[in-house]
Amino acid sequence: MKKSELELISRGLDGDLSPDERVRLEALRTREPEARTVERQWTVLGDTLRHDQVAAPDATVAWQDIQRAIRQQAGDAGSASTGGWMVRFRWAAGLAVLVVGTVLGLSAWRVLDGRTPVWVMTDPVESPANRVEWVVAEIPGATTMIYTDTETDMTVIWLDVAQNVDPRDS
Amino acid sequence: MKWIPNVFKHTGWLTALWLVLAPVAQAEDGMITLQALMIQAQNESAPIDRRLEKVEYKLRRVFGFQFYRYVGEGNLALASRGEGTISLPDGHRLQIRLGGRGGHAEVRWSRNNEPLLSTSVALSRNAPIVLGGIPANGGKLILVLTAQ
Numbered sequence: 001m002k003k004s005e006l007e008l009i010s011r012g013l014d015g016d017l018s019p020d021e022r023v024r025l026e027a028l029r030t031r032e033p034e035a036r037t038v039e040r041q042w043t044v045l046g047d048t049l050r051h052d053q054v055a056a057p058d059a060t061v062a063w064q065d066i067q068r069a070i071r072q073q074a075g076d077a078g079s080a081s082t083g084g085w086m087v088r089f090r091w092a093a094g095l096a097v098l099v100v101g102t103v104l105g106l107s108a109w110r111v112l113d114g115r116t117p118v119w120v121m122t123d124p125v126e127s128p129a130n131r132v133e134w135v136v137a138e139i140p141g142a143t144t145m146i147y148t149d150t151e152t153d154m155t156v157i158w159l160d161v162a163q164n165v166d167p168r169d170s
Numbered sequence: 171m172k173w174i175p176n177v178f179k180h181t182g183w184l185t186a187l188w189l190v191l192a193p194v195a196q197a198e199d200g201m202i203t204l205q206a207l208m209i210q211a212q213n214e215s216a217p218i219d220r221r222l223e224k225v226e227y228k229l230r231r232v233f234g235f236q237f238y239r240y241v242g243e244g245n246l247a248l249a250s251r252g253e254g255t256i257s258l259p260d261g262h263r264l265q266i267r268l269g270g271r272g273g274h275a276e277v278r279w280s281r282n283n284e285p286l287l288s289t290s291v292a293l294s295r296n297a298p299i300v301l302g303g304i305p306a307n308g309g310k311l312i313l314v315l316t317a318q
Contacts, residue, residue: 130299131292133274138285142303152228152298157289159303 001034009039013046130155201247202273202293203318206256206264208242211235211302212309225298225314232300235309260306264313268293277301279313293317 005028011017012025028035135144135157142161148154207225210216216237226238244256246266253267261282268275273294279287279301291299295317302312 129297130294132299133290133292136288138280138287144287147232149228149232152231153294153296154228154232154298154300155291156232156300156302157287159287159301161303161305 001032001038005032005035006038009035009042013039013042129153132157201249202252202268204246204248204256204266205316205318206244206246206258207240207314207316208258208262209312209314210239210241210306210309211312212237212239212307214308228298229300229312229314233312238312239309241311258313262311262313264315273317275317277315 008017008021008025008028011021017025029039129148129150130153132146132155135146137144137159139159139161142159145156145158145160147156147158149156207222209222209225209229211229211233213236216239219238219240221240221243222238229235229238242259244258244264246254246256248254248266248268251269253265256264256266258264263280263283265278265280266275273292274290275293276290277288277299278285281304286304287301289301293299298314298316300312300314302310304311
């Protein structure tokens with residue numbers, strides 16, 4: 001069959017023929033059995049396609065799918081970096097728990113032992129020199145001098161009893 | 171919150187280490203050793219005494235005496251809020267009471283139960299505090315008190 005005859009059959013199935021073309025198509029059907037066969041096959045094929053027609057994808061739904069895929073991809077990348085951070089956080093949290101536990105444990109220990117908690121620091125301080133709070137000369141008439149030598153860190157509390165007659169002096 | 175069990179897993183060995191070391195630290199902690207060195211400062215000649223080698227050069231910096239003679243010494247180990255007495259030659263005694271914040275110590279120096287000097291100091295480790303000025307045998311008595 002000629003291409004023009006096939007086009008005539010196709011347009012006839014689509015209902016696009018002029019009266020003259022309808023006459024020609026009818027003559028073709030009468031003259032060519034093959035033309036009738038082709039027309040019948042195309043009619044069946046068209047009915048089948050119309051019957052099984054798949055709905056076209058909805059644009060809104062498609063865009064939502066794309067956005068969901070983007071979010072999922074970003075989430076996967078983020079969780080990879082979050083994993084590293086979580087490892088560091090675990091160590092930091094562990095050390096914090098240990099430090100707090102140590103301080104509380106030592107403090108509880110000292111309190112139970114009748115002593116002062118760690119943070120009160122009753123032990124001698126590590127500062128270089130002693131600090132004198134007060135001095136009382138118990139010898140009548142004696143005076144006191146306080147002196148700190150910064151080079152030796154030595155603090156001197158000196159009783160000046162030279163002008164007194166001290167009966168306890170042997 | 172899946173990480174919580176892992177925290178304890180990671181710190182398990184550290185906690186065990188702490189449990190082992192904490193009693194050791196406690197045994198070391200809280201005890202203060204006080205040493206009192208009794209010296210006579212004088213201008214009369216006195217032999218060199220190796221027992222004074224750690225303090226004599228310091229005393230020479232501060233005092234004008236030419237010679238320092240070892241008289242005696244005593245030691246005392248106290249807890250942070252402990253109290254005790256160091257007995258020294260010739261009836262001298264140092265009564266020491268530790269307590270309060272910052273390692274404070276109250277020190278009372280007496281001779282034959284007669285008080286000579288009372289003071290309160292914030293002690294620093296290995297920084298000597300010198301009490302002195304009591305006339306004796308033509309010189310002056312000095313007590314060098316060191317917390318260790």
